[in-house]
Amino acid sequence: MADSTSQPPRKLAPPRFIPPALSETAYPALKTGSGFVSRNVTVRAWGGDEKLSDTQRVQASGLAGCISGTTGGLMRGPRNILPGAFVFTLGGILGQLGLNKYLRHQAQQPAPGPQEPLTERILSSKWSPFSRLSDEKYIEIMEEKILRAEADIALIDDRISDLRLKIQERDQRASTDINK
Structure with a gap:
């Protein structure tokens, strides 16, 4: 058992x-x-x-x-x-x-001809956010940026001169109030 x-x-x-x-x-x-x-x-x-x-x-x-x-x-x-x-x-x-x-x-398939470099293909693609610029186009863009910067500087200079005038007016009022 x-x-x-x-x-x-x-x-x-x-x-x-x-x-x-x-x-x-x-x-x-x-x-x-x-x-x-x-x-x-x-x-x-x-x-x-x-x-x-x-x-x-x-x-x-x-x-x-x-x-x-x-x-x-x-x-x-x-x-x-x-x-x-x-x-x-x-x-x-x-x-x-x-x-x-x-x-x-x-x-x-026929043998492909010489292919342009990868960077050229990327830059010439319509989907690429970048593009190749010629020297003339680059100079034109830089001149536009310089012109915008000069315009901004002129506006800031005008604002500074306005503030200086307001300061002078305030100082003159303060001096006339003291004399009274």
Whole structure:
């Protein structure tokens, strides 16, 4: 008969290959690194990126995705190996197909002529709050500012002279009031 104080055996969690403290940095690094390394090794083994056809590039990216997904699946447990390999293979293939299409489209476009510098494009944009000024326009703006400043100074001088007159009048009234 079983002892009433005995407890049922505990189920242990499956062993992990990487300690949990490292998982946030190690998982992405291993998955990404394994994908890049495997793609580079495959491309070099097949003669270099310049010699590969679009189909071979898709195959190399699919293989790299498979290795990367398998690596990620191994770290998460045996049940995740096949789904990880499938999803990452599909991602590698679709990504390379999209890149191939983009590169073909870019190759069909005529080569752009010399482009003006970024600062020129920003300054000439209608949305930019800044604009390029010629020397003459800058001198004209500065002369207008000097003229406004001189007008303000003249108004202040008039105000000062008015205040001085009022002070003199007040002083004269005060002196006449004292004499009375």
